[in-house]
Amino acid sequence: MSYVGPDFDPPEPRRSRRRPLTFTVAALVPTALVGWLVYTAVADTGGGPADAAPATASSASPSATHPSAAPSATASPTAHGESSKASSSPTSRAAASGPLKGKVVVIDPGHNPGNFRHPSEINRKVNIGTNSKECDTTGTATDSGYPEAEFTLALARRLRPLLQQQGITVKFTQDGDRPWGPCVTERARIGNEAHADAAISLHADGAPAGDRGFHVILPAAVHAGGADTRPIAARSRDLGERVAGNFLRVTGSAPSNYLGNGTGLVVRGDLGGLNLSTVPKVFIECGNMRDSTDASRLTSEDWQQKAARGISEGIVSFLRGK
Template sequence: MHDDDDSPRPASIRRRPLLVLAALLTVSAAAGALVWGVARGPDTGAPADGRGPDSTAVPPSRTPSPAVSPDGSKPLAGRTVLVDPGHNPGNFRHTAEINRQVDAGTHRKECDTTGTATEAGYTEAAFTLDVAHRLRDLLTAQGAKVVFTHDADRPFGPCVDERARIGNEARADAAISVHADGSGRGNRGYHVILPAKVAEGSADTSAIAAPSRALGERVAAGFRAATGTEPSNYVGGGTGLDVRADLGGLNLSTVPKVFVECGNMRDPQDAALLTDPAWRQKAARGMADGIRTYLLR
């Protein structure tokens, strides 16, 4: 689930205000069970097993990618890629801060959200950070300079406007925001969100809309080839692509940028993939392949 998504989705579970969510979580904790199903997306950090909202521990360990490309080449030398792990493990403990309104280009909205989680409690924040690390390894192996928006090294956030600004200031050749969706059961598959052409308020995507589409198309193709999963059956009309004008992380970007919703954490079949380290490596590989083909086009 993207951190600045406040629009409805077909058959999806809508996110409730974060303060209401915090109250739900408090009641749930008192009962000894975490309640995730009623909101479109609470989530925070996970302990070592990747479960639960009350720990700032990093996701489960992963097998490191090689330090260099298999053939020893560095095709992405001199290129900069912004990798944005959606949400922050600490957001759950900072509801006041992440409820603060910030500029989203065409409107104002909350700084960030907590994200979503599987029914078993594996959080989106844990998922996105793990995939982001894998993606960084793969891109670095090909010579790219990788800039993170955060690495669970801050209490909460960054806010959606700062996430965009980090990529802009890095003058990234490509930017990718890693997420997982929080839709209803039966809604499955990945989709890549592209910025619409907007010129309103502080948003002007006229220069990045076309290159972002080119980036998104290649990332979607790479993701499908690497993971073997199908495009979303509930967003994008089967194309795996979704164009949006309401996301601050895209509206405020001055570099080519896309969001990737890797699957639906609320569907048991997708959740089984998202919680599998081997599949997460494939997901990272697909994104890296898409970014590489875009940068070398």
């Protein structure tokens, strides 16, 4: 837009030149119009679609393609706009570059939104080394009905791009792309076969109301049957401490007031996903879904993004060893 002010008033045209100018302009209009029509016809045959790129969902806004309370399906949109096909194989995605290129992290979204439809499959017993337990469970839910399995998928999908930005290859144990499971034995095996540098299982607790806060579960030094966590116990503790510290710092959530004596760390030897792991692995219970204070956080997309950032920064710190 041009500026016209007191010092820039346009000059008045001379009356003697008005007629020739009008004639010249009038003569040029048909020629210009013909030229414009020819240009438009050519442009319409070649340039249009190439100049208008289709709109895509930004990977910086996972909630655009994965709203936290959206029901899961056997084929659902992923954080990168692709379509997940029903499959029993884990989802794996590698970042192109970054300071941690070559590192592998396995994310295990706890449970599965479809587990409740397959009671016979998830209730069958599997051997976890120390004893036998159910293949999987349905998980818990908030009092308003928001399932833990939906929360863990939403959180995992937010966590994935944050790790990929560092160049890390990210593998999921499931991405809403299978009707149930996998069993806890398979969840551990996926991390082992990937030779993961770190693995984390995402959960939320179902304790009584009034119990609130997060805690990170570390593997005990188990040696029984097919389970031997002794080689990974120390490294898993290092991973867990870094995840807990960064989760606390970024989310502002307090450590559990009912487990861990205020440390936010709990050691257990009864979880198949930890017992059977041969790579550094921890569980995180991000809060208590049955407590109204925690539930308000767990169902918030803004808080979920903070939780993902806190977990990612803990994992990155562990992989850097700093």
